[in-house]
Amino acid sequence: MTQKYFCQIDLNGEYDRSHEMTLQDLAVVQDLVRTHSAIVLETEKVYLVKSRLEPLAKSEGFVSLTELIQKLRQSPYGVLHKKVVEAMTTNETSFFRDLVPFEVLRKQLLPEIMARKATSKRLNMWCGASSSGQEPYSVMFTILEHLPELQNWVIQFIATDISEEMLAKCRAGTYSQLEVKRGLPASLLTRYFVKKGMGWQIREDIRRRIDFKRMNLAGPWITFPSMDLVFLRNVMIYFDMETKKQILGNIRKILNPNGYVLLGGSETTLNLDDKYERVDFSGTACYRVKKA
Numbered sequence: 001m002t003q004k005y006f007c008q009i010d011l012n013g014e015y016d017r018s019h020e021m022t023l024q025d026l027a028v029v030q031d032l033v034r035t036h037s038a039i040v041l042e043t044e045k046v047y048l049v050k051s052r053l054e055p056l057a058k059s060e061g062f063v064s065l066t067e068l069i070q071k072l073r074q075s076p077y078g079v080l081h082k083k084v085v086e087a088m089t090t091n092e093t094s095f096f097r098d099l100v101p102f103e104v105l106r107k108q109l110l111p112e113i114m115a116r117k118a119t120s121k122r123l124n125m126w127c128g129a130s131s132s133g134q135e136p137y138s139v140m141f142t143i144l145e146h147l148p149e150l151q152n153w154v155i156q157f158i159a160t161d162i163s164e165e166m167l168a169k170c171r172a173g174t175y176s177q178l179e180v181k182r183g184l185p186a187s188l189l190t191r192y193f194v195k196k197g198m199g200w201q202i203r204e205d206i207r208r209r210i211d212f213k214r215m216n217l218a219g220p221w222i223t224f225p226s227m228d229l230v231f232l233r234n235v236m237i238y239f240d241m242e243t244k245k246q247i248l249g250n251i252r253k254i255l256n257p258n259g260y261v262l263l264g265g266s267e268t269t270l271n272l273d274d275k276y277e278r279v280d281f282s283g284t285a286c287y288r289v290k291k292a
């Protein structure tokens with residue numbers, strides 16, 4: 001097969017061959033990432049592959065990305081492969097991302113669940129792509145700020161992600177000044193964080209309330225209790241149709257019959273799983289399973 005090169009053209013219009021990547025090398029990364037995370041990397045994403053993996057190659061002591069890929073080819077799945085998969089995940093997130101879903105949570109979803117489960121006083125929630133933790137912590141802040149009666153409930157809040165690096169960040173709950181500036185009201189910073197070096201750390205008593213675990217959404221699932229609320233926001237966009245269908249089917253199995261699933265703003269169950277119906281709460285991507 002003829003090798004094709006993706007080259008970077010520098011500002012003078014000349015090829016910079018040190019950044020080239022062959023289709024074959026790209027295919028190694030595409031296969032690895034798809035097999036171990038279900039993330040689909042289109043060929044046009046070569047720039048992303050290079051920008052994420054070149055720094056990794058350097059920090060792992062390889063002279064080039066080509067050499068790193070050579071190593072991936074030659075050795076069985078191991079730590080380096082895992083690092084490559086993790087490096088190819090997109091971890092973009094922020095506190096109270098998109099805002100409206102958290103308003104809906106506060107005004108509609110949680111009050112309804114609280115009325116329905118007033119006797120058992122048990123609330124189970126799962127955040128399925130927690131990234132660096134801003135999403136699950138925003139859920140906790142919503143409860144602490146607006147629904148203090150939930151503090152007397154038994155809350156089981158599980159947050160998962162495929163990336164160990166992100167999970168370590170979730171557990172530490174430490175954020176830079178820039179991160180806390182993105183979406184977090186100043187009043188919450190004062191109440192729920194303590195100063196830590198140049199940044200901020202979420203109070204230990206709040207961090208303790210979330211159980212952070214590793215889980216590949218496209219791999220074997222951990223055991224979940226029956227869920228009242230599932231947050232699966234801005235992650236299915238990276239997967240193919242089959243994987244999305246499989247994940248939505250798995251969620252139905254763990255969802256309380258009256259439970260809700262919140263997806264990202266550009267995500268839907270439409271044409272993927274017709275057992276869900278959309279619940280129109282202020283235009284959010286909020287779904288529940290249709291009654292039989």
Ligand SMILES: C[S@@+](CC[C@H](N)C(=O)[O-])C[C@H]1O[C@@H](n2cnc3c(N)ncnc32)[C@H](O)[C@@H]1O
Binds near residue numbers: 090131161215216
């Ligand atoms: C763009 S972030 C979304 C974070 C958060 N849910 C939000 O909406 O702000 C996507 C997250 O999905 C995780 N992810 C990607 N593929 C995954 C998989 N197969 N299983 C579990 N998590 C995955 C990534 O590690 C990343 O942290």
